[in-house]
Amino acid sequence: MQSANVLLKKIVRSSVLPFAAQHGMKKDLFPLSRTLSLSLCLKQDNSCNPPKKLDLDAWKKVMKSGLQEEVSETVSECKELSTLAAARELLEMWRLAGRLVPENISDEQLKTFLECPSKSAKKKYLRYLHLKELYKKNDKRKMDEKRERRLESQEQASKTDENKRNSFICLWANCMDRAYSWRVAQSMIFGQPLIFDMSYEKDMSVREVANTVRQIVLSEGCNRRSVDPFHIHFCNFKDDSLYHKEFIKHYREAWGKLLITVTDQCYTDVFPKDKLIYLTADSPKVMKTFDHDKIYIVGSMVDRSIKTGVSLARAKRLGLETAALPLEKYLLWNTGAKNLTLDQMMQILLTLKDTGDWKKALEFVPKRKYCGFVSKPVRQLQKTLNLINTLKLGKRQEEVQKQFAKSYSRKLTQK
Amino acid sequence: IQPPEKPLQAEEWNRLRESFQSPAVFEEVMFNSMIRCNSPIDVAKSLLTHVAKNNGDIAYNLLLKYLALCVQQGQTSEIHDVYEIMKIKFKILESGAYNLIIRGLSNSDQWRMALTLLEEVKKIMIPSRTNYECCIKAAGRHQEMNLAFELYHEMLTKDLVPTLDVLQAFFDFSRGMKGAKLQKELFGVLLYLRDNQIYPHKMFMRSIKLWFESIPGGNWRGQLTNIKDSGQCPVCNHQLEDSDLTEEEYDNLRERIIRDVIHGTDMFRKTSPQEFEAFQTFVENRLPFDIVIDGLNVSHIKPRKMQCENLFDAVNCLAKDNARLLVLGRKHMLINSSNWKREIMKEMQNKADFFFAENISEDDAFLLYATLRSGKHCKFVTRDFLRDHKACLSDSLTRHLFRKWQRGHQIEFSPSSKKMFLSVFIQQPAFRYDCVVQTTGDTWHIPYKDISEEKYSYRVPRKWLCIQQK
Numbered sequence: 001m002q003s004a005n006v007l008l009k010k011i012v013r014s015s016v017l018p019f020a021a022q023h024g025m026k027k028d029l030f031p032l033s034r035t036l037s038l039s040l041c042l043k044q045d046n047s048c049n050p051p052k053k054l055d056l057d058a059w060k061k062v063m064k065s066g067l068q069e070e071v072s073e074t075v076s077e078c079k080e081l082s083t084l085a086a087a088r089e090l091l092e093m094w095r096l097a098g099r100l101v102p103e104n105i106s107d108e109q110l111k112t113f114l115e116c117p118s119k120s121a122k123k124k125y126l127r128y129l130h131l132k133e134l135y136k137k138n139d140k141r142k143m144d145e146k147r148e149r150r151l152e153s154q155e156q157a158s159k160t161d162e163n164k165r166n167s168f169i170c171l172w173a174n175c176m177d178r179a180y181s182w183r184v185a186q187s188m189i190f191g192q193p194l195i196f197d198m199s200y201e202k203d204m205s206v207r208e209v210a211n212t213v214r215q216i217v218l219s220e221g222c223n224r225r226s227v228d229p230f231h232i233h234f235c236n237f238k239d240d241s242l243y244h245k246e247f248i249k250h251y252r253e254a255w256g257k258l259l260i261t262v263t264d265q266c267y268t269d270v271f272p273k274d275k276l277i278y279l280t281a282d283s284p285k286v287m288k289t290f291d292h293d294k295i296y297i298v299g300s301m302v303d304r305s306i307k308t309g310v311s312l313a314r315a316k317r318l319g320l321e322t323a324a325l326p327l328e329k330y331l332l333w334n335t336g337a338k339n340l341t342l343d344q345m346m347q348i349l350l351t352l353k354d355t356g357d358w359k360k361a362l363e364f365v366p367k368r369k370y371c372g373f374v375s376k377p378v379r380q381l382q383k384t385l386n387l388i389n390t391l392k393l394g395k396r397q398e399e400v401q402k403q404f405a406k407s408y409s410r411k412l413t414q415k
Numbered sequence: 416i417q418p419p420e421k422p423l424q425a426e427e428w429n430r431l432r433e434s435f436q437s438p439a440v441f442e443e444v445m446f447n448s449m450i451r452c453n454s455p456i457d458v459a460k461s462l463l464t465h466v467a468k469n470n471g472d473i474a475y476n477l478l479l480k481y482l483a484l485c486v487q488q489g490q491t492s493e494i495h496d497v498y499e500i501m502k503i504k505f506k507i508l509e510s511g512a513y514n515l516i517i518r519g520l521s522n523s524d525q526w527r528m529a530l531t532l533l534e535e536v537k538k539i540m541i542p543s544r545t546n547y548e549c550c551i552k553a554a555g556r557h558q559e560m561n562l563a564f565e566l567y568h569e570m571l572t573k574d575l576v577p578t579l580d581v582l583q584a585f586f587d588f589s590r591g592m593k594g595a596k597l598q599k600e601l602f603g604v605l606l607y608l609r610d611n612q613i614y615p616h617k618m619f620m621r622s623i624k625l626w627f628e629s630i631p632g633g634n635w636r637g638q639l640t641n642i643k644d645s646g647q648c649p650v651c652n653h654q655l656e657d658s659d660l661t662e663e664e665y666d667n668l669r670e671r672i673i674r675d676v677i678h679g680t681d682m683f684r685k686t687s688p689q690e691f692e693a694f695q696t697f698v699e700n701r702l703p704f705d706i707v708i709d710g711l712n713v714s715h716i717k718p719r720k721m722q723c724e725n726l727f728d729a730v731n732c733l734a735k736d737n738a739r740l741l742v743l744g745r746k747h748m749l750i751n752s753s754n755w756k757r758e759i760m761k762e763m764q765n766k767a768d769f770f771f772a773e774n775i776s777e778d779d780a781f782l783l784y785a786t787l788r789s790g791k792h793c794k795f796v797t798r799d800f801l802r803d804h805k806a807c808l809s810d811s812l813t814r815h816l817f818r819k820w821q822r823g824h825q826i827e828f829s830p831s832s833k834k835m836f837l838s839v840f841i842q843q844p845a846f847r848y849d850c851v852v853q854t855t856g857d858t859w860h861i862p863y864k865d866i867s868e869e870k871y872s873y874r875v876p877r878k879w880l881c882i883q884q885k
Contacts, residue, residue: 119543308684
């Protein structure tokens with residue numbers, strides 16, 4: 001065995017050495033020599049027929065080439081990275097790896113990112129920023145497209161120039177605004193009060209407060225445009241609270257000119273207690289009719305984490321009457337929580353105030369949450385819903401079918 | 416798409432790419448399917464070469480996918496090369512790449528390199544528990560138990576929860592090894608199981624058993640067994656720990672229940688101060704009770720029966736032996752209705768004390784308070800798992816205490832299915848012994864879960880490993 005090995009060595013050496021010498025190699029490279037000799041053979045083969053053999057590691061050379069000069073720079077920079085910059089680098093790498101990470105991130109956002117308590121919180125926050133960025137980009141693209149189209153159409157219009165005459169000067173938006181303001185001002189004197197209870201700040205995260213304010217802004221808009229607006233009160237409103245900051249972000253200068261009443265007092269100090277009704281989904285009492293003499297309170301709270309009974313507790317503490325919307329009575333509930341957004345509440349209350357028609361008012365409940373309006377007795381509908389669900393899940397099919405057949409035949413006989 | 420079986424030439428790749436519906440993501444999709452099909456590495460290399468020659472560069476995500484393929488096939492030298500290239504090209508790497516490289520290297524003979532990478536990860540973030548897992552396993556595989564335990568302790572200080580795999584690996588790798596320190600460490604792992612109420616699975620249990628039996632000169636012997644209801648081990652006749660809490664733990668738990676569950680963030684959410692005060696004086700005047708019953712919960716046991724009859728049956732069933740009963744209910748139960756007959760309610764009130772809370776109050780909180788106030792012997796009856804109340808407790812230690820107390824003090828009723836007409840309940844008694852890893856020095860008792868048996872978090876395993884030193 002050994003002798004054979006030596007022999008092999010000799011042969012290989014004799015054939016390789018001249019080649020190695022050519023390329024300026026030293027001895028002691030025996031482990032390499034065999035592959036070298038092999039590739040030599042292959043090379044000879046290749047020279048006969050056109051190049052067919054792939055160099056599988058060529059990509060490494062490509063990647064390494066032209067990088068040597070940069071290395072010295074990057075190493076020195078590496079050491080001076082602050083935590084913020086390091087986080088930025090990390091995010092950039094994540095983006096390259098194909099994770100959902102925003103392209104641009106401000107220092108403030110970066111700080112929030114670093115302050116996230118857990119890995120999943122970080123991931124969620126990044127995802128949120130990424131989606132936000134995406135929406136912004138899409139909006140911008142759409143705006144640009146629109147502008148281009150408008151310019152085009154204007155060009156065409158200018159070619160076929162025709163002077164249009166009109167008896168009104170086009171001032172629609174302005175006029176409408178003034179009319180609305182007039183109405184809301186009227187309601188501030190004669191209108192029915194509606195209270196937003198702004199005392200939930202400590203129960204919410206920053207994002208939830210932002211969402212709340214957004215919903216209130218929407219509801220204020222609805223109220224302003226309605227035929228007979230409420231007189232909106234913000235009670236328990238503290239200056240320099242998070243709510244306040246968010247409101248200013250939305251309204252800017254208009255915040256001082258809003259036709260609503262803002263107070264840091266509690267509603268129990270402003271209005272007689274027996275007139276107040278706290279609206280909360282947790283209430284055991286169900287609202288039957290809309291009372292024009294009562295003053296309804298809506299809690300300004302968005303709770304993404306499930307905190308049941310927070311507003312009910314508040315009403316209990318103050319000894320106020322509570323009420324919930326009769327969702328069960330009028331709607332065949334499907335999925336989702338019974339708490340509605342503030343703007344939906346506003347729409348429902350406005351409709352009730354104008355018409356007193358529950359069916360019309362509850363149109364504003366999101367469609368995904370219910371299957372339909374209740375026309376038949378609730379229990380029967382519930383049965384059909386259960387039936388549908390069990391059929392969907394494929395559970396106990398025979399039993400369900402039997403039951404269905406039974407009820408169906410009964411219906412037929414009834415007719 | 417199906418990846419090719421052999422390395423392709425540039426033109427062939429081009430052709431494939433053009434036939435693909437969205438050429439922009441062709442490489443990514445191709446690499447993904449290569450990983451899925453575990454294609455030969457040469458194929459991937461040829462694609463990389465093609466990309467490199469076309470663009471003069473390879474994107475990071477492609478390198479990452481190639482790395483994943485290398486790790487999947489254990490190509491150590493390739494992992495090395497890719498790491499070198501990444502390090503040259505990018506200032507820092509992100510967690511995905513580190514995870515892959517650490518996993519890849521820890522399985523090779525260059526596992527020490529994985530350790531240095533772990534150090535690198537620590538500079539930019541907290542390593543994941545799988546990072547540690549890889550390194551610990553690699554160290555264990557090469558008989559460096561000290562290093563493995565060092566990493567394990569480091570991991571615990573970072574609040575990472577070790578996987579059962581890692582814990583099992585400790586027992587597997589130190590089989591037959593000698594050393595007092597090692598033994599102490601492994602006992603420490605067992606105590607970790609105890610403290611966190613973790614039950615090993617069958618394979619893990621076997622590893623523990625084999626390790627014990629392999630300790631040189633230890634004379635340990637392990638046997639599988641079922642513990643009797645009395646809490647005695649049939650193998651060594653040893654009496655298991657009871658599920659009673661210590662005086663201190665008990666007081667602690669009671670205070671935390673009042674503070675976190677009843678008061679919570681806002682007392683009005685569950686009750687009101689007036690009501691709670693009234694309840695407190697009510698309880699103080701009639702202490703101690705033997706059994707506290709959640710009236711409403713018990714009244715729903717048999718849905719076809721009248722609710723007050725269900726409750727009546729339960730009260731009768733429990734009222735034997737002069738036990739002092741307290742039934743918690745709501746005020747609506749006092750109103751004569753189809754489900755609640757006044758006469759029956761009257762009769763029940765002769766046999767037990769009743770407290771009726773407001774209709775919108777939570778009676779469970781009262782249940783916990785009354786039971787804890789009555790003392791250790793007091794049990795409570797409900798089918799509720801009380802998970803929402805457990806969740807109100809703020810730290811995991813108290814939650815463990817709560818679980819332990821609940822196991823020892825909750826009585827569950829369920830209707831006997833056959834005797835529908837007789838008022839017979841199957842009474843599931845509270846456990847007399849505590850189901851947790853335990854030791855007396857020369858014996859160990861370890862509960863384990865059979866993989867075949869379905870295991871719910873509220874159900875504790877019934878099978879045990881008994882280990883004793885001869």
